[in-house]
Amino acid sequence: MIDLLQPLANRLDIFFADPISRCVLLAAVLLAHFGLRLTFYNRLNSMGWKRATIKRTEKIAFAETWLTPLVLGWAFFQPISSWVRGESSFEMLPLGLLAYAAFCLVLGGLFGFLWLLWRPVWRIQHVPAKRSVELHDVSKQTGRTLARTRKCRWAAKLPMNQIFEMAVEEIELPVVGLPEQLDGYKIAHLSDIHLTGQVAPDFTAHAVSIATQWSPDLMALTGDIVDKQPCVAWLHDLFSPARAKDGCYFVLGNHDTRVSDPDVVRDRMTDAGWIDVGGKIETVSLRSVKCQLLGNEWPWFTRPDVAVMSESTVNFRLCLSHSPDQFDWCRRNGVDLMLAGHTHGGQGRLPLAGPILSPSWHGSRWASGDFYRSPTTMHVSRGLSGVHLLRIRCRPELSLITLRCPGS
Incomplete structure (x- = not known):
């Protein structure tokens, strides 16, 4: 040798x-x-x-x-x-x-x-979506002190920390395969609420209020709702004011396993008027278009039965998934649009290089943004909050998405 x-x-x-x-x-x-x-x-x-x-x-x-x-x-x-x-x-x-x-x-x-x-600067597999961003200093706009603990108050004072600077992003998202009747369809997408007790519920209430004022056709919440058991009691008051013409739908995420019984979260959200699609398939009519609305909570809970999906002929499939890692599953099963969260945009982003940390099997490749791999378009939100009270160049995101036929 x-x-x-x-x-x-x-x-x-x-x-x-x-x-x-x-x-x-x-x-x-x-x-x-x-x-x-x-x-x-x-x-x-x-x-x-x-x-x-x-x-x-x-x-x-x-x-x-x-x-x-x-x-x-x-x-x-x-x-x-x-x-x-x-x-x-x-x-x-x-x-x-x-x-x-x-x-x-x-x-x-x-x-x-x-x-x-896969750095965002190269725009590989990214969808050229139009964006207009409105920044909300939620503490000033609500007139409330949002930090409820000493740890949170300390974190909020750190230079460049953006945990309370909500970016309300209106996105015109081209979706390949979108039926013409759904051109202009509006979806308010919330993700990663993370009710830990560190942040006052007013922060989440503000996001729900803004989303509702936008008058969406549909509202979607893609998991990680509650981290701490006492915060389960907040769910009804926080989410019952939400309104959307075709309903408000949700799935759970990995952090929802931290409460003693995740089914209690499902029950409280259902009581607040939201529809649980975790592991389910809902056949719905959106603007008279027959659609399937799917909920993918894998690998922490379940995902829809593929055999049942293939039995029905539909014109459009929308999947709510907590993790963007289910992108390939959606592609294999003919999903047209997938909404996800989980990665928090990397929690911090370097100039040009973008995110470093991202809890995904694909690293920071799909940390946030809009992507397309045939036949599926995917939007990944940076989420609204998190257990880690630090966001550097990575503001919390409320996504107000208007679906567009490509070239319209």
Whole structure:
């Protein structure tokens, strides 16, 4: 093995001959190490595992993320420092250390390339939807103090934190396959309410009020409604004022599993006048067009029976899904429009690069925005709130969507 690696080591020594280039290589290995852990973290939080299992795995992964480079750096400090200073060659480094560095660079480079490829700035698979955005300082507009706890008050004062700056986004969304009768159909889309008790319910009430004043044809809520049991009592007062011509529909998300019985959330929302489509298929008439309205709560709850879907001939299928990871399921089953949330837009967004964190099997590829992959158009909301009281360049979103036939 050593004889086989000798020529490669010699070439690397020539290419990385000076200390600066070796420092750059070392930094690239460390960046790849942390990038792979971020990739793992994003995928972990897309799983349908029990919350306790995910949190335990998170803690172990977080510790490993920092311990691995620290332990390797401490154990091999002398050979690494000697190599960085240009006093020794690659072949003097431990084989296991070189193997791990190669693993990080190869796999990290692959995921890094895909991460760069799907940056929002390139607009790959994005739908060119027209947007007009109106910013609401909800605290000023309601005249209420929205932070209910010391932690929330502290977080709200952090520079650039936008947790109470609601973006009301009116979106003209072209939908391939949209029947002409539904051109101009209005959907108010709310997602990720996250009633934790940290934020006053007035914040959610403001969103519901604005959505209702818009006079939508249909209102949709795509999960993560309640995090804390006491907040279940808020549901009726918050959501019963909502009105839409063709009804208000909802599904649950992963955070709704945090209450003692998620069915109580379903019951309270139903009592407030909302229609539960979680795991169900509703055949409805929208402007005299026969449509199917589907609720996909996978992998935390259930999704519609595909066999039942195929039995009915309809002109349009609309799916409410908590996670954008169900995009391919929708495509396989002929869904025309999918509404989702879950990812919070990444919670924070870098200039140009966009989101980093995103609890999705596809990382931050579908963190927020409008996408099309035949035959399905998907809108992903940044959501209205969250457990983490921090939003940087990523305002809470209330989506007011007007459906359009492409080219209309």
